[in-house]
Amino acid sequence: MAAFARVSGSVGLITLQNPPVNALSAAVRQGIVDSVQRALREPEVKCVVICGQNGIFCGGADIREFSGPMSGPPLIPMIHSIEVAAKPVVAAIEGSALGGGLEIALGCHYRIAHSKTRLGLPEVTLGLLPAAGGSQRLPRLIGVPAALDLITTGRHVTAAEALQLGMVDQVTDRNVTDVAVKFALSVVGKPLDARRISMHSCPHSPDLDELFERTMQHVRQRARGAIAPVACVQAVRAAATLPYAQGMEKERELMATLFTSGQARALQYCFFAQRAIGRWSMPSGARWDTSKPRPVHKTAVIGLGTMGRGIAVTLAQAGFPVIAVENHEKQLMEAKQAISGMLERGAKRRGVTPVLNKITYSRDIQSVANADLVIEAVFEDMALKEKVFQQLSAICKPGALLCTNTSGLNVDHLASQVRNPELVVGMHFFAPAHVMKLLEVVYGPRSSPEALATAMAVGKKIGKVSVAVGNCQGFVGNRMLEHYMEQALFLLEEGATPELVDQALEEFGFAMGVFRVSDLSGLDIGWRIRKGKGLAVPDPTTGQTARVQQGRRYSPVADLICEQGRFGQKTGQGWYQYNTPGSRVGKPDPWVHNFLKDYRAQHGLVARRIDHQEVLERCLYSMINEGFRILEDGIAAGPEDIDVIYVFGYNWPRHRGGPMFYAHMVGLPKVLERLEHYHQAHPDVPSLQPCNLLRKLVANGSPPIQKWKEVMKKINSRL
Numbered sequence: 048m049a050a051f052a053r054v055s056g057s058v059g060l061i062t063l064q065n066p067p068v069n070a071l072s073a074a075v076r077q078g079i080v081d082s083v084q085r086a087l088r089e090p091e092v093k094c095v096v097i098c099g100q101n102g103i104f105c106g107g108a109d110i111r112e113f114s115g116p117m118s119g120p121p122l123i124p125m126i127h128s129i130e131v132a133a134k135p136v137v138a139a140i141e142g143s144a145l146g147g148g149l150e151i152a153l154g155c156h157y158r159i160a161h162s163k164t165r166l167g168l169p170e171v172t173l174g175l176l177p178a179a180g181g182s183q184r185l186p187r188l189i190g191v192p193a194a195l196d197l198i199t200t201g202r203h204v205t206a207a208e209a210l211q212l213g214m215v216d217q218v219t220d221r222n223v224t225d226v227a228v229k230f231a232l233s234v235v236g237k238p239l240d241a242r243r244i245s246m247h248s249c250p251h252s253p254d255l256d257e258l259f260e261r262t263m264q265h266v267r268q269r270a271r272g273a274i275a276p277v278a279c280v281q282a283v284r285a286a287a288t289l290p291y292a293q294g295m296e297k298e299r300e301l302m303a304t305l306f307t308s309g310q311a312r313a314l315q316y317c318f319f320a321q322r323a324i325g326r327w328s329m330p331s332g333a334r335w336d337t338s339k340p341r342p343v344h345k346t347a348v349i350g351l352g353t354m355g356r357g358i359a360v361t362l363a364q365a366g367f368p369v370i371a372v373e374n375h376e377k378q379l380m381e382a383k384q385a386i387s388g389m390l391e392r393g394a395k396r397r398g399v400t401p402v403l404n405k406i407t408y409s410r411d412i413q414s415v416a417n418a419d420l421v422i423e424a425v426f427e428d429m430a431l432k433e434k435v436f437q438q439l440s441a442i443c444k445p446g447a448l449l450c451t452n453t454s455g456l457n458v459d460h461l462a463s464q465v466r467n468p469e470l471v472v473g474m475h476f477f478a479p480a481h482v483m484k485l486l487e488v489v490y491g492p493r494s495s496p497e498a499l500a501t502a503m504a505v506g507k508k509i510g511k512v513s514v515a516v517g518n519c520q521g522f523v524g525n526r527m528l529e530h531y532m533e534q535a536l537f538l539l540e541e542g543a544t545p546e547l548v549d550q551a552l553e554e555f556g557f558a559m560g561v562f563r564v565s566d567l568s569g570l571d572i573g574w575r576i577r578k579g580k581g582l583a584v585p586d587p588t589t590g591q592t593a594r595v596q597q598g599r600r601y602s603p604v605a606d607l608i609c610e611q612g613r614f615g616q617k618t619g620q621g622w623y624q625y626n627t628p629g630s631r632v633g634k635p636d637p638w639v640h641n642f643l644k645d646y647r648a649q650h651g652l653v654a655r656r657i658d659h660q661e662v663l664e665r666c667l668y669s670m671i672n673e674g675f676r677i678l679e680d681g682i683a684a685g686p687e688d689i690d691v692i693y694v695f696g697y698n699w700p701r702h703r704g705g706p707m708f709y710a711h712m713v714g715l716p717k718v719l720e721r722l723e724h725y726h727q728a729h730p731d732v733p734s735l736q737p738c739n740l741l742r743k744l745v746a747n748g749s750p751p752i753q754k755w756k757e758v759m760k761k762i763n764s765r766l
């Protein structure tokens with residue numbers, strides 16, 4: 048809806064009303080059309096101001112409408128009617144003016160913004176382009192280079208930057224509607240043609256051809272197969288080279304392709320999934336809206352290795368005082384220096400003062416006695432973590448939340464070491480902890496809803512995308528990843544090379560394939576974990592690591608590579624070869640090819656031709672199958688939780704929506720059929736055996752992903 052009122056005698060005030068963000072639903076668009084007509088019709092109205100209700104101008108088109116048939120008045124003629132109006136129209140912008148919201152403002156003759164406003168055309172992040180004239184008006188207003196940047200990245204700008212770019216005419220700290228009303232009265236009777244952006248051509252920029260070429264190259268490289276950024280460049284090129292009407296036609300054509308694309312569906316799904324994960328629930332029925340977080344004033348981090356340092360920085364940057372504990376003097380000194388450097392660099396980047404004084408360093412674990420929340424980040428070793436938790440139980444004040452930063456150890460076992468197991472949760476940060484957005488918040492069977500609510504609230508405050516998950520080995524992310532990596536190794540045994548597997552995954556959209564990632568993060572980490580699990584241990588009789596372990600197929604290929612001291616980039620050799628240790632550019636390594644040949648010969652394996660499709664199906668479907676098991680086990684509340692974890696923690700290409708959304712797009716019957724096929728071919732690989740939930744979803748007619756929870760509920764209630 049949009050309300051119309053006459054204020055200050057002769058100003059027609061149109062207020063967009065659609066909480067929470069005044070999205071441009073059919074009703075809002077109708078309201079604007081009616082109000083504009085009325086304002087232009089009424090002779091008492093001399094000028095118009097458009098604003099939004101509840102401190103926000105407009106969050107853009109109503110994204111929920113995109114999944115069904117569109118109805119109501121279209122945006123383009125509506126914005127056109129504002130631009131051609133004979134009375135001056137002023138946008139009074141506060142909060143946010145995004146997407147279609149900014150496009151309305153660009154149709155107005157003047158724009159006044161509150162200083163705290165953020166503006167942008169983020170359509171590209173939803174798989175679209177600004178298709179209500181935004182791709183044609185913004186370059187005309189602020190020039191091609193700046194418009195290209197904003198439209199292809201979707202980044203939001205502050206009011207100050209918008210003023211500098213010429214996107215807005217004035218910025219104010221006062222009530223923006225009051226300022227806009229006064230301003231509108233002051234421009235009554237002034238000529239408007241110069242204020243109609245569509246009537247301008249783009250300001251001159253030198254070397255436009257070269258700019259477009261460079262940007263296209265850059266966008267294609269960064270986009271990893273995403274189509275919207277490429278379409279955005281094409282649309283801006285049309286603005287720069289064609290008259291407005293033809294540019295609008297190009298915008299429409301490009302939008303028609305994007306609008307119905309799978310990528311747009313995936314990206315819009317991600318948008319809502321990211322918001323849905325905040326509405327967490329536990330199997331007990333406890334929920335985000337019925338569980339109150341405890342106040343957290345003081346925090347502590349135990350163990351200042353790489354992870355602990357990143358966590359301390361994240362907490363401090365969010366404003367929490369941190370007691371940082373490390374019992375080795377040398378390590379403490381090094382950590383102090385490293386943390387100060389991280390805080391200083393971060394502050395420089397953000398143009399703020401570094402918060403060095405938020406962190407107090409100590410060698411004594413007793414110093415955490417007053418903390419409200421303690422995050423243990425010592426070495427990934429259960430015996431060591433047990434000891435720390437026993438100490439914390441004795442030291443910490445009653446009610447303190449005790450968290451472990453583990454990537455997969457049993458959170459419930461650690462809870463059993465303390466007096467108040469209900470106050471123990473896992474906080475699984477991803478490396479580097481001050482950079483990576485994802486946080487898995489792990490509740491055990493004894494964790495209280497209050498403890499989970501507190502960890503989730505802290506996660507939000509420190510700017511992490513926090514997902515609540517149940518306790519199991521590897522939690523959600525690493526539990527699924529194990530199957531992905533396992534298939535990649537099996538494919539090497541069967542005839543693939545690391546570069547063939549990586550190429551298939553990179554063409555799918557991953558920034559790096561599984562073997563390149565492994566070289567980057569270090570092969571020794573996985574080796575240590577496998578040894579800890581009793582895998583990767585040579586058989587005393589043969590001296591060789593068996594290809595069947597714990598009753599299932601096992602590939603010792605990665606272990607054998609590690610035995611050669613090939614730990615990846617840091618040693619200059621891993622799955623690829625590097626010119627020098629630490630170098631980032633890996634080349635295919637003939638040594639690895641020969642090693643694989645010898646390995647196959649030794650085990651009587653005959654190499655066969657493996658194509659990209661098999662790589663994708665085996666690596667991705669086995670992982671997706673585990674995702675269904677995770678849902679079945681109640682470890683993740685819904686597919687959105689898994690997908691958000693993969694997009695934010697594991698570099699899953701966002702335009703593919705996440706592994707579970709990808710399964711939905713491929714079609715569950717196809718995923719099931721391929722898993723059955725591969726399981727028949729590899730009966731000794733349990734991860735390829737389709738799980739019950741997948742079978743049941745297919746038996747229930749393969750409902751869309753938004754309805755999986757209903758089927759899951761039905762299945763659970765029958766158990």
Ligand SMILES: CC(C)(COP(=O)(O)OP(=O)(O)OC[C@H]1O[C@@H](n2cnc3c(N)ncnc32)[C@H](O)[C@@H]1OP(=O)(O)O)[C@@H](O)C(=O)NCCC(=O)NCCSC(=O)C[C@@H](O)CCCCCCCCCCCCC(=O)O
Nearest residue numbers: 070106107108109110145146147169177178179303306322
């Ligand atoms: C605005 C925000 C910055 C606010 O952030 P905040 O943190 O305060 O709040 P939340 O993010 O938690 O959001 C609260 C709540 O609101 C929901 N929501 C937010 N924005 C929208 C929205 N735009 N639509 C719907 N719902 C929205 C959000 O989901 C939350 O609710 P939930 O229940 O999920 O918790 C922040 O919200 C934000 O960044 N929002 C998105 C901003 C954005 O991306 N805007 C761009 C939208 S797309 C657009 O505007 C397109 C335009 O260019 C118009 C294009 C014209 C379209 C014409 C169609 C042509 C079709 C052609 C087809 C041709 C086919 C053929 O030829 O056949």
